[in-house]
Amino acid sequence: MLNVEDLSIDFYNQDEKSWFKAVKKISFNVKKGTVLGIVGESGSGKSVTSFSIMRLHDERSAKITGDINFENISLLNLSSNEIRQFRGNQISMIFQEPMTSLNPVFTCGEQVAEAIILHQKVSKVEAKKQTIALFNEVQLPRPEKIFESYPHQISGGQKQRVMIAMALSCNPKLLIADEPTTALDVTVQKTILQLLLKLKEERNMAMIFISHDLGVVNEIADEVAVMYKGEIVEQGLAQSIFENPQHPYTKGLLACRPSPALQLKKLPVVADFLTGEIKDASAHLQASNQITSDEIALRRSKLYEQKPLLQVKNLCKWYPINNGFFGKTTDFVKAVDQLNFEVFPGETLGLVGESGCGKTTLGRTILRLIEPTSGNIIFNGQDITKIGKAELRKLRKDIQIIFQDPYASLNPKLSIGQSILEPLQVHNLFNNDANRKKRVLELLEKVGLKGEHFNRYPHEFSGGQRQRVVIARALALEPKFIICDESVSALDVSVQAQVLNLLRDLQREFGLTYIFISHDLAVVKHISDRILVMNKGKIEEEGFSEQIFYAPKADYTKKLIDAIPGT
Secondary structure: EEEEEEEEEEEEEEOOOEEEEEEEEEEEEEEEOOOEEEEEOOOOOHHHHHHHHHOOOOOOOOOEEEEEEOEEEEEEEHHHHHHHHOOOOEEEOOOEHHHHHHOOOOOOHHHHHHHHHHHHOOHHHHHHHHHHHHHHOOOOHHHHHHHOOOHHHHHHHHHHHHHHHHHHHOOOOEEEOOOOOOOOHHHHHHHHHHHHHHHHHHOEEEEEEEEEEEHHHHHHEEEEEEEEEEEEEEEHHHHHHHHHOOHHHHHHHHOOOOOOOEEEEEOOOOOHOOOOOOEEEHHHHHHHEEOOOHHHHHHHHHHHOOOOOEEOOOEEEEEEEOOOOOHHHEEEEEEEEEEEEEEEEEEEEEEEEOOOOOOHHHHHOOOOOOOEEEEEEOOOEEHHHOHHHHHHHHHHHOOEEEEOOOOOOOOOOOOHHHHHHHHHHHHOOOOOOOOOHHHHHEEEEEEEOOHHHHHOHHOOHHHHHHHHHHHHHHHHHOEEEEEEEEEOOOOOOHHHHHHHHHHHHHHHHHEEEEEEEOHHHHHHHHOOOEEEEEEEEEEEEEEEEHHHHOOOOOHHHHHHOOOOOOO
């Protein structure tokens, strides 16, 4: 159905007055009714390739050569008007971030109906009827209600289903799904993958599925193309690629994802394979990299003979629902509901659950970034729910947080050096700015960055580098306790491995205590001593990481584990 031959894509860099080669002479085919998985890290050229098939690049700054042949028609030779007959109609696309792809000022139903009216020339009444039928097909609850809802009023998984409905609205022959599950919970991710496969079978549709996660691609693809720095370094049948990878880059991608079955001291990273430091995927499984049961027992005996650093007692955070007479409170959303647990010095407590379960609210309530409704938070023997703002500000030196989105938590107007130096000034540490700058340079080196990065701005760094910056900022005040809120969820699997290794190294060096929040149980099991499983504001289950994973008691926990790709 689709033949891509010697495709190259260059972009003009206005600042440097030169062309940058993003994709370099790649070739692949997509057969009718099959799924091609395109895998690689951010910047490998995956999305750029898919955009060129749809002819979505600004042709004033992009130079595309080679051939993209769809059912014996060369798409690159079509005029702007001619390509519109294919785009959305014959070839459709699900974009990576549904919230930025949906227009916030129109309802979800209006946006899908608009696509139907544009391509099928039907009435508004017929378009609405078809939209509701599509919402049913993609298994959205209460389709009529979703039709009238705005994007911000529905969940991430529901927004993704709306995008799928929009992509299917004109019954395309080829569907391109660009990282459609990256920001979703594992359970929602699983249902989206199952839905896409079901729709593909029912419609006999071809699909290109793009992801940085080989585990996810393994669940859906018939064939796989692995991209690295704009080139396809390996391609073939999915089973062959996963069982017997040939290229070092593919081996690295497969190995760096935390495996629930293994307890490793250090995760391998892609660079280990590309430099030849690790030649075989089994090398990182050597006894020297395995954490033994004796080592685990020794660590636990030291951890749990101490007094707790943090005690949370009957903690609640309720939000009132005001829709009664004269805005009277009629009910509460119980985001955090009567929680009790302890965290010990030097421990990593994993906090896992789906979006909306209360994980982030709990983390921010512990820091009093959100004020609790009731309960007690005792840190280092002091009840921090009873202290004033001045004392709380002093205490923030000891309790830090690493937010989910490092770009959003860094001031774009400050260099990264200034961002790390600022808390040192606020708390009046290290006497003067010269000594503070020296401390910042030490921290940059500590998290794997360079002193020369001090004067660069957040937009000049990759996602993984920005995450290292916010880790350095969290370490600046030499805290005892850090809350990591989904701090690796948006990263490529290889960058995720680097950050997880860094967090563990820093814990050993500085005796740090973590609460590690994530929806990914495989990641949480790798890094945590104990795990709390949250659901609807309550703790469903708690225990040591291997107990939670291998002998879960709650049905909710079993559902989370079952949804992990590859299990």
